[in-house]
Amino acid sequence: MAEKSWSLGRALRGMFVKPTIDEETWDDLETALLTADFGPDITERLVEELRAKVEKYRTTDPKDLQRMLRETLEEHFAKFDTTLKLTERPAVVLVVGVNGVGKTTTIGKFTKFLRGYQRSVVVGAADTFRAAAVEQLATWAQRAGAAIVRPQQHGQDPASVAFQTVDYAKREGTEIVIIDTAGRLHTKGGLMDELSKIRRVVEKQAPISEVLLVLDATTGQNGVMQAEAFLEHAGVTGLVLTKLDGSAKGGFVLAVQERTGIPVKLLGQGEGIDDLTGFTPHVFVQALVGS
Numbered sequence: 001m002a003e004k005s006w007s008l009g010r011a012l013r014g015m016f017v018k019p020t021i022d023e024e025t026w027d028d029l030e031t032a033l034l035t036a037d038f039g040p041d042i043t044e045r046l047v048e049e050l051r052a053k054v055e056k057y058r059t060t061d062p063k064d065l066q067r068m069l070r071e072t073l074e075e076h077f078a079k080f081d082t083t084l085k086l087t088e089r090p091a092v093v094l095v096v097g098v099n100g101v102g103k104t105t106t107i108g109k110f111t112k113f114l115r116g117y118q119r120s121v122v123v124g125a126a127d128t129f130r131a132a133a134v135e136q137l138a139t140w141a142q143r144a145g146a147a148i149v150r151p152q153q154h155g156q157d158p159a160s161v162a163f164q165t166v167d168y169a170k171r172e173g174t175e176i177v178i179i180d181t182a183g184r185l186h187t188k189g190g191l192m193d194e195l196s197k198i199r200r201v202v203e204k205q206a207p208i209s210e211v212l213l214v215l216d217a218t219t220g221q222n223g224v225m226q227a228e229a230f231l232e233h234a235g236v237t238g239l240v241l242t243k244l245d246g247s248a249k250g251g252f253v254l255a256v257q258e259r260t261g262i263p264v265k266l267l268g269q270g271e272g273i274d275d276l277t278g279f280t281p282h283v284f285v286q287a288l289v290g291s
Helices: 007-013 023-035 040-054 062-076 105-114 129-143 158-172 191-203 221-227 228-233 252-261 281-289
Strands: 089-095 121-125 147-149 176-180 207-216 238-242 264-268 276-278
Touching: 023 040, 023 062, 040 062, 040 252, 062 252, 089 105, 089 191, 105 121, 105 129, 105 176, 105 207, 105 221, 105 238, 105 264, 105 276, 121 129, 121 158, 129 147, 158 176, 158 191, 158 281, 191 207, 191 228, 207 221, 207 264, 221 228, 221 252, 238 252, 252 264
Parallel strands: 089 176, 089 207, 121 147, 121 176, 207 238, 238 264
Antiparallel strands: 264 276
């Protein structure tokens, strides 16, 4: 994870080289956590936990506080199982989310990520109402070295494209199926009905291994509110955070997991095809807080 991407590490650096822990330290820590988009509730809880630990161990060394912060964050992240469940063959992954969050791009990156582990992948272009989405997805699939199943005509029933994609995987022995879905307005019940239909059709052929919801990390809590219909109706099993670079804040990862109760499983940290990684709490916290 690029150092420049994480504002928290920079904010904390000066705090932990001071000679002692004082009230200014706690004020600085609270400000740093809020700035890093942990949100007020989690920030308050973390500071209270850390104050209790500092008091319990009777330390005044900021280096101890840094270690405690790292350990406390890891404890919070460890409540969530961030492992991708892709053992079934074929393993079917539905990718959902509102338009504009980088869903199609994420599918391309995820395909490349899986190809890096020598997995065979077929992508299903089931967002059939946007011709541009199909073409964009086809370009990404080609770059990543994956097969693609396209709609046979404009406006084809998305569930039938999903069916054909799983059928292709079963015929060809393809290990992983990734199905793109429409992301039109999250307030429209029709979209949720469409997703339910895709699920029913797919599950007649193979179990669905993961339903991944793509969220734009730069939109913060608004992104979670946008996605609540998917969270409620789509059977989401994992979150993918995109745009976790530039102005984005690492604290949102914990905030969104606590808010939704759903683990973050993948992180997108740039524009390139290789800029997607699995989420490992220990590695993430080390990069966030520093060692």
